[in-house]
Amino acid sequence: MDALVPFAPDRPKTRLADVLSPAERRGFADAMLSDVLGALRTADFSPTLLTTEPVERDAAQTVDDRPLTEAVNAALADRRPDPDRPVCVVMADLALATPRSLSRLRASGDVVVAPGRGGGTNALAVRHPDFRVDYHGASYLDHLRAARAVGASVREVDSHRLATDVDERADLAELLLHGDGAARDWLVDAGFELDATDGRVGVRRSGSN
Amino acid sequence: MDALVPFAPDRPKTRLADVLSPAERRGFADAMLSDVLGALRTADFSPTLLTTEPVERDAAQTVDDRPLTEAVNAALADRRPDPDRPVCVVMADLALATPRSLSRLRASGDVVVAPGRGGGTNALAVRHPDFRVDYHGASYLDHLRAARAVGASVREVDSHRLATDVDERADLAELLLHGDGAARDWLVDAGFELDATDGRVGVRRSGSN
Numbered sequence: 001m002d003a004l005v006p007f008a009p010d011r012p013k014t015r016l017a018d019v020l021s022p023a024e025r026r027g028f029a030d031a032m033l034s035d036v037l038g039a040l041r042t043a044d045f046s047p048t049l050l051t052t053e054p055v056e057r058d059a060a061q062t063v064d065d066r067p068l069t070e071a072v073n074a075a076l077a078d079r080r081p082d083p084d085r086p087v088c089v090v091m092a093d094l095a096l097a098t099p100r101s102l103s104r105l106r107a108s109g110d111v112v113v114a115p116g117r118g119g120g121t122n123a124l125a126v127r128h129p130d131f132r133v134d135y136h137g138a139s140y141l142d143h144l145r146a147a148r149a150v151g152a153s154v155r156e157v158d159s160h161r162l163a164t165d166v167d168e169r170a171d172l173a174e175l176l177l178h179g180d181g182a183a184r185d186w187l188v189d190a191g192f193e194l195d196a197t198d199g200r201v202g203v204r205r206s207g208s209n
Numbered sequence: 210m211d212a213l214v215p216f217a218p219d220r221p222k223t224r225l226a227d228v229l230s231p232a233e234r235r236g237f238a239d240a241m242l243s244d245v246l247g248a249l250r251t252a253d254f255s256p257t258l259l260t261t262e263p264v265e266r267d268a269a270q271t272v273d274d275r276p277l278t279e280a281v282n283a284a285l286a287d288r289r290p291d292p293d294r295p296v297c298v299v300m301a302d303l304a305l306a307t308p309r310s311l312s313r314l315r316a317s318g319d320v321v322v323a324p325g326r327g328g329g330t331n332a333l334a335v336r337h338p339d340f341r342v343d344y345h346g347a348s349y350l351d352h353l354r355a356a357r358a359v360g361a362s363v364r365e366v367d368s369h370r371l372a373t374d375v376d377e378r379a380d381l382a383e384l385l386l387h388g389d390g391a392a393r394d395w396l397v398d399a400g401f402e403l404d405a406t407d408g409r410v411g412v413r414r415s416g417s418n
Contacts, residue, residue: 100367115369115386115387117326117383117409118382118383118410118411119382119386119403119405119409119410120410137405137410138386138403138405138410140386141386158309158368158369159367159368159369160324160326160367160368160371160372161367162369163369163372168409170327173327173328174326174327177324177347177350178324194328194347196328196346196347200326200327200328200329200376200377201327201328201329201346201347
């Protein structure tokens with residue numbers, strides 16, 4: 001199954017600016033992308049990077065420097081997904097995604113959607129040629145409406161792993177708790193560890209490293 | 210399948226004190242409990258409230274005023290779960306839980322665990338007589354260790370709905386986005402609505418109501 005993985009190497013993870021330098025954010029985003037591509041391949045997806053500029057990666061690439069929504073919709077229009085040729089859209093920062101969780105996108109439905117925490121849309125499987133995305137605001141609700149508008153059936157994937165896009169400091173704790181790939185290793189090497197002094201577990205960073 | 214639902218009516222939802230008054234927190238916690246009990250019953254669980262004091266509810270009750278960990282462990286010791294008589298422990302603030310998501314606790318495994326965001330343990334199915342809980346700190350990791358220590362097999366339930374205990378302001382957005390029961394109605398009646406002006410969708414509360 002084809003899977004588009006949008007990636008913007010020029011402006012990675014700005015909401016982690018309070019804990020990571022620009023160079024670190026690039027390194028961390030690269031590690032997350034490696035995990036996502038690896039999990040997709042293990043689950044027999046064929047990933048294509050939908051990237052704002054060419055990157056050095058052993059992966060098929062489509063370069064499109066437009067904003068996310070426009071670039072994804074151009075790719076969907078180009079590929080015309082149908083029930084026999086679904087197209088997935090999987091975010092590059094789903095560092096907790098496993099082959100098993102991603103395989104749940106194969107569930108039946110014209111549009112299979114894995115909501116992200118905070119109303120986002122972290123992964124989609126599209127089997128309807130007329131469905132289009134809109135990633136602004138509460139995109140999960142917008143995508144339910146968009147599917148209804150074109151008569152597409154919708155299935156929700158209820159997954160904590162797919163709901164956890166790694167955007168903010170609190171998300172790093174999820175990665176330390178549940179991750180086992182390159183991104184988790186990157187965090188550990190950078191000195192991050194769990195901090196269980198508060199209600200929910202957070203992260204702290206050691207001074208060295 | 211038996212399901213214990215721990216509930217502390219005397220000190221509900223203190224981490225929502227910045228957005229809800231004490232009386233409101235009690236009303237909101239009651240609504241969430243109604244949703245959890247309803248979803249459990251629809252999914253053919255037999256819920257028992259494990260409550261710190263008697264409450265007026267049409268549900269079986271075990272009153273135990275000790276802290277959560279001690280009370281749950283006393284109930285597990287009393288019931289001696291085994292593969293034919295599993296005992297579930299389901300938190301009372303899982304207002305997004307659906308019969309379908311709760312049914313995933315029926316998966317095979319001596320200990321089936323649904324992690325909560327931030328390292329907590331939001332739901333368990335226990336089929337091993339010697340497994341004991343410890344809800345302090347990163348209880349998810351502690352429960353993995355505790356299962357290993359008694360030779361119990363572990364299965365993880367990867368569910369955003371079960372991972373979302375409603376503890377903090379940001380969790381209210383999840384309930385407005387994905388809920389459809391009494392707790393969501395309570396929030397809407399109290400004037401809460403989605404606020405999509407930030408990166409992730411949050412909530413705001415109108416002045417009236």
